[in-house]
Amino acid sequence: MALINLVRKWLRRRGDSLPDAGALLAAYDTQLRGRLAAKLPEGVRVERDGPLLRYVGEKHGGFIDYRDLGGLDGAELDALIARQVGVFAERRERFEWKLHGHDRPADLAERLRAHGLVPEDEETVVVAPVAQVATAPSPPGGVRLREVSDGIGLDRIAAMEHAIWQDDRSWLADSLEAERAVDPSAISIVVAEACSTVVCAAWVRFARNAEFATLWGGATLPEWRGRGIYRTIVAHRARLAAARGFRYLQVDASEDSRPILERLGFVAVTTTTPFVWSPPG
Numbered sequence: 001m002a003l004i005n006l007v008r009k010w011l012r013r014r015g016d017s018l019p020d021a022g023a024l025l026a027a028y029d030t031q032l033r034g035r036l037a038a039k040l041p042e043g044v045r046v047e048r049d050g051p052l053l054r055y056v057g058e059k060h061g062g063f064i065d066y067r068d069l070g071g072l073d074g075a076e077l078d079a080l081i082a083r084q085v086g087v088f089a090e091r092r093e094r095f096e097w098k099l100h101g102h103d104r105p106a107d108l109a110e111r112l113r114a115h116g117l118v119p120e121d122e123e124t125v126v127v128a129p130v131a132q133v134a135t136a137p138s139p140p141g142g143v144r145l146r147e148v149s150d151g152i153g154l155d156r157i158a159a160m161e162h163a164i165w166q167d168d169r170s171w172l173a174d175s176l177e178a179e180r181a182v183d184p185s186a187i188s189i190v191v192a193e194a195c196s197t198v199v200c201a202a203w204v205r206f207a208r209n210a211e212f213a214t215l216w217g218g219a220t221l222p223e224w225r226g227r228g229i230y231r232t233i234v235a236h237r238a239r240l241a242a243a244r245g246f247r248y249l250q251v252d253a254s255e256d257s258r259p260i261l262e263r264l265g266f267v268a269v270t271t272t273t274p275f276v277w278s279p280p281g
Contacts, residue, residue: 007234025102025269028250031210036066038208041188047087051081053104054087060171061176061276062088062095073105081115085277094278100125101271109273117275123252126266128214130246133264134238140227143194145236149180157191157201163221176203188240192220192229199224204237206244213241215251231260 034053036046044057051070055063064084072080081097088095097117099109109119139145148154154173161169179187185206192200202217215237218230238249252272253261262268 019127019129019267021269023265024248024267027211028125028127028269029067029249031212032207032214032250033173033260034065035207035210039183041175041182044178048141049083052080052084054084055092055103056087056091059175060094062091062093064095064097069104069105069108077108078115080109081111081117083138085115087281088277092279094276097275097277099273099275100133101273102103110273112275115277117277120274120276121131121254122271122273123254124258124268125250125270125272126253126261127248127250128261129266130229130238130242130249130268133233133235133249133266137232137236137239139192139229139232143192143199143224143227143229143232145190145233146194148189148191149184151177153191156198157189160198160221161219164221173210174237188237192224192233194224197221200229200233202237204240206241206246211247213237213246213248215246215249229237230257231264234261234264259269 034051036053040046040055041058044055047054047056049073051066051068053065055065069077069080084095084097097112099119100114113119137145148157151173154176156168157176158173161172176187177187180189186208187203187205189203191198191203200218200220202215205214205216207214215234218233220229241249249266251257251261251266253266258268
């Protein structure tokens, strides 16, 4: 909060103002939530269930999307949640229900827990004007940025992610490859390399018929952190979005990346918590 206040004072001295968080949240809800994907990877389909869009067949599990729940509460809401668990239980497929901090009813998190969904780490949804972030990338010495699309490059990204998180990330290469196969123009994947080592990887998705490009990834090898690589790869993707005429950037920011993004001009508009259901065993 102290940092935001300093930024506000600096902007006031320049005669500018921070974007209105309420207006940014409204744009985010309207343009990015509850929208049918224009194209889906092979084997993935979307099913409507009341206010929900249910994505099944994803390599890393299904996903529940919605703009709002249309006022559902009580027994009707419990039945809706139970149906999702039933569908994925029959498929023996994990799924994620992304709960936003401003979703209603207020006890939705408790209802999800009661149906066996487990919350993961909370993140902050941050939004910024593309023009404010699309500065010239300045990687540190010995590091270069490069866009990748081939299977070897994607496998190297998965290997780097495995080194950071110490879990199986082979699904990531498969998922990115499937996404590119269905619509290569909808995603750009960028790596930061030092010699032949991938030290950071991130991608940007370009939403159809919307003003938003969304930023994903950005994990950096521990020994390469603190050198401005994440900031540089954000700026590079912002320039890609600017070249395509997008107005806003959006990120689900971890506690590590949020301070960096706020210094770049991103504004917090809400929080998001993945609630995950996994089949027994």
